[in-house]
Amino acid sequence: MKSVMNLAADLKTAIGIGETTGPIGEQVLSSQxxxxxxxxxxxxxxxxxxxxxxxxxxxxxxxxxxxxxxxxLSLDFVFGYxxxxxxxxxxxxxxxxxxxxxxxxxxxxxxxxVLPASMLVGVAVAAxxxxxxxxxxxxxxxxxTLAFAQMFYVIVFTDLPATVLDVETITxxxxxxxxxxxxxxIGIDFTSRLLYFYLTLVLVLVSFAVLxxxxxxxxxxxxxGIRENEERMQFIGYDVQRxxxxxxxxxxxxxxxxxxxxxxxxxxxxxxxxxWTISGELVVMLLLGGMGTLWGxxxxxALVIYLEERLAGFATWEIILGSVFVVVVIFAPRGLxxxxxxxxxxxxxxxxxxxxxxxxxxxxxxx
Amino acid sequence: MTQSYTTDPTDGDAEPILSTDxxxxxxxxxxxxxxxxxxxxxxxxxxxxxxxxxxxxxxFNLFTGKYEPTEGRxxxxxxxxxxxxPHHLVERGLVRSFQIxxxxxxxxxxENVRLATQAPYTGFRPRDFLAHHRDLDVATESANRILxxxxxxxxxxxxxxxxxxxxxxxxxxxISLAADPDLFLMDEPTAGMSPEETRETVELVEEIASDITLxxxxxxxxxVMDISDQIVVMNEGMVLxxxxxxxxxxxxxxxRAYLGSE
Numbered sequence: 001m002k003s004v005m006n007l008a009a010d011l012k013t014a015i016g017i018g019e020t021t022g023p024i025g026e027q028v029l030s031s032q033x034x035x036x037x038x039x040x041x042x043x044x045x046x047x048x049x050x051x052x053x054x055x056x057x058x059x060x061x062x063x064x065x066x067x068x069x070x071x072x073l074s075l076d077f078v079f080g081y082x083x084x085x086x087x088x089x090x091x092x093x094x095x096x097x098x099x100x101x102x103x104x105x106x107x108x109x110x111x112x113x114v115l116p117a118s119m120l121v122g123v124a125v126a127a128x129x130x131x132x133x134x135x136x137x138x139x140x141x142x143x144x145t146l147a148f149a150q151m152f153y154v155i156v157f158t159d160l161p162a163t164v165l166d167v168e169t170i171t172x173x174x175x176x177x178x179x180x181x182x183x184x185x186i187g188i189d190f191t192s193r194l195l196y197f198y199l200t201l202v203l204v205l206v207s208f209a210v211l212x213x214x215x216x217x218x219x220x221x222x223x224x225g226i227r228e229n230e231e232r233m234q235f236i237g238y239d240v241q242r243x244x245x246x247x248x249x250x251x252x253x254x255x256x257x258x259x260x261x262x263x264x265x266x267x268x269x270x271x272x273x274x275x276w277t278i279s280g281e282l283v284v285m286l287l288l289g290g291m292g293t294l295w296g297x298x299x300x301x302a303l304v305i306y307l308e309e310r311l312a313g314f315a316t317w318e319i320i321l322g323s324v325f326v327v328v329v330i331f332a333p334r335g336l337x338x339x340x341x342x343x344x345x346x347x348x349x350x351x352x353x354x355x356x357x358x359x360x361x362x363x364x365x366x367x
Numbered sequence: 368m369t370q371s372y373t374t375d376p377t378d379g380d381a382e383p384i385l386s387t388d389x390x391x392x393x394x395x396x397x398x399x400x401x402x403x404x405x406x407x408x409x410x411x412x413x414x415x416x417x418x419x420x421x422x423x424x425x426x427f428n429l430f431t432g433k434y435e436p437t438e439g440r441x442x443x444x445x446x447x448x449x450x451x452x453p454h455h456l457v458e459r460g461l462v463r464s465f466q467i468x469x470x471x472x473x474x475x476x477x478e479n480v481r482l483a484t485q486a487p488y489t490g491f492r493p494r495d496f497l498a499h500h501r502d503l504d505v506a507t508e509s510a511n512r513i514l515x516x517x518x519x520x521x522x523x524x525x526x527x528x529x530x531x532x533x534x535x536x537x538x539x540x541x542i543s544l545a546a547d548p549d550l551f552l553m554d555e556p557t558a559g560m561s562p563e564e565t566r567e568t569v570e571l572v573e574e575i576a577s578d579i580t581l582x583x584x585x586x587x588x589x590x591v592m593d594i595s596d597q598i599v600v601m602n603e604g605m606v607l608x609x610x611x612x613x614x615x616x617x618x619x620x621x622x623r624a625y626l627g628s629e
Contacts, residue, residue: 213496213497214496214497216499216500217495217496217497217498217499217500218485218488218489218495218498218500218503218506219489219491219495219496220496220500221482221485221500222482222485222489225471225482228471228472228473228474229469229470229471231469232465232469232470232471232542233482234452234453234454235431235453235454235457235462235463235465235469235543236454236457236482236483236486236542236545236546237453237454237457237458237483237486237487237546238454238486239452239454240454242491246491
């Protein structure tokens with residue numbers, strides 16, 4: 001068991017990827033960083049109406065980028081920051097999305113009701129998966145979360161709840177649920193796509209602020225300690241399993257929220273939301289963005305969605321995305337966030353860093 | 368049982384803080400600890416000695432909840448603790464340090480200790496998630512006191528991996544002290560140290576022992592004979608002998624099995 005974990009660790013060091021840029025022992029997100037986040041949000045807020053006037057399709061891309069930024073953020077909170085290698089975050093995303101679809105259809109289109117419900121369903125699914133998985137470590141945890149997520153996918157795909165309850169349909173099976181309207185009221189009508197974009201922007205910003213806050217709290221510190229040395233944390237007196245379960249559930253809540261924002265916007269909930277390919281894509285977003293920084297993976301998520309949208313016309317867009325990934329792995333092993341941090345700290349040595357990264361690649365990976 | 372006692376080393380006065388009854392741990396066909404019945408007197412230094420593979424570290428792992436015993440019982444102040452998880456035992460005042468440094472290499476010395484002093488003050492209330500960790504002043508103050516105690520105040524802001532070997536061993540002890548224990552199990556605190564570092568560490572150990580019960584695993588016989596009130600000699604998973612340093616020094620079986628070979 002140990003050897004498999006060591007292998008995974010060696011692999012990580014060898015290719016230099018998965019190195020956390022996590023601010024160990026420091027503040028997560030400096031005051032400068034907070035300012036930058038607000039500036040980015042401000043620019044997006046101003047840019048959105050312009051984009052819509054120019055080409056309405058842009059607003060769709062921007063909203064999708066935001067949703068996946070939120071989803072990548074939720075995963076980074078456990079994966080990069082707390083060291084729980086979840087390969088099953090699609091389950092919470094999809095569950096939140098289906099919860100929203102069903103709530104909107106059957107109960108209300110009020111975002112104040114539906115979105116908290118999506119979060120709660122995300123928390124519940126994460127708590128369920130986590131309860132069975134947190135005792136496993138490293139690659140075993142990853143495999144368990146992947147397996148559970150696929151189980152949820154199959155449940156939705158085969159419409160198992162309908163079979164159990166003996167009704168015609170609940171999840172809509174492989175077709176999914178169609179014609180989900182946008183949220184109507186929390187005093188404002190979000191059926192306008194622009195207003196929906198603003199709703200998403202505000203919620204992503206609030207989620208980011210909350211998770212940064214939690215990362216800097218005593219709880220966040222404890223999770224960082226568990227990432228660094230789980231055994232010692234136990235012998236210091238922490239109930240490690242309980243902490244991990246809680247972190248995983250919190251993360252699941254935000255993944256559920258992302259689902260709740262995504263489904264009405266797409267107007268459809270389909271089983272693909274829970275498929276493992278989404279979980280896999282999320283991990284790519286984290287690695288591209290820079291694990292453990294919380295903001296890096298948000299950039300990674302936005303970038304992947306952007307490339308996917310822009311390049312989808314080419315039959316070979318996946319090759320392009322793959323190439324970007326390879327370039328990042330070799331030249332910026334700590335992702336976009338790591339690169340931005342090192343440029344900011346030491347602008348003159350950027351070229352040296354790139355050379356160093358290349359040398360590392362040649363020496364360590366090629367042997 | 369095959370074990371034998373040289374004498375009753377508890378002197379009949381203090382109630383034992385830790386006691387075991389027929390404690391056994393098997394790993395497959397290997398019996399690492401074999402029917403150990405022991406009493407550890409409170410407010411004393413007890414050293415566990417024995418050749419490699421005698422079961423000393425396994426015994427520590429059983430005491431601290433890392434392993435569950437295959438058979439037998441462990442009691443802390445009369446309450447059974449076998450099968451309890453490590454964090455429960457820390458709450459009851461039982462801590463350990465590790466033979467190989469087991470801390471947070473990328474954190475500063477202060478943050479290493481602060482993570483430990485923070486433990487009793489945090490839980491799962493809203494403020495534990497939303498307050499800033501630096502606002503938990505009690506933890507920081509307590510960490511500073513501990514750093515003072517293990518003589519690391521001057522390197523408090525150094526990253527742990529940059530400390531000297533001796534300093535790292537002291538940090539290892541400091542992290543365990545943070546839980547404010549009354550029973551401290553130290554696994555080879557002086558292993559691999561220079562004579563100078565060893566002397567400092569022995570002083571530290573004796574300081575700690577002034578108000579905490581200590582159980583030591585230690586290979587340096589001079590230290591063991593010098594500071595122990597009770598010595599437990601283990602061999603092949605069993606207690607070979609138990610007694611004061613003088614009794615152990617003069618025990619023939621011990622000389623044959625262990626001391627004689629040095």
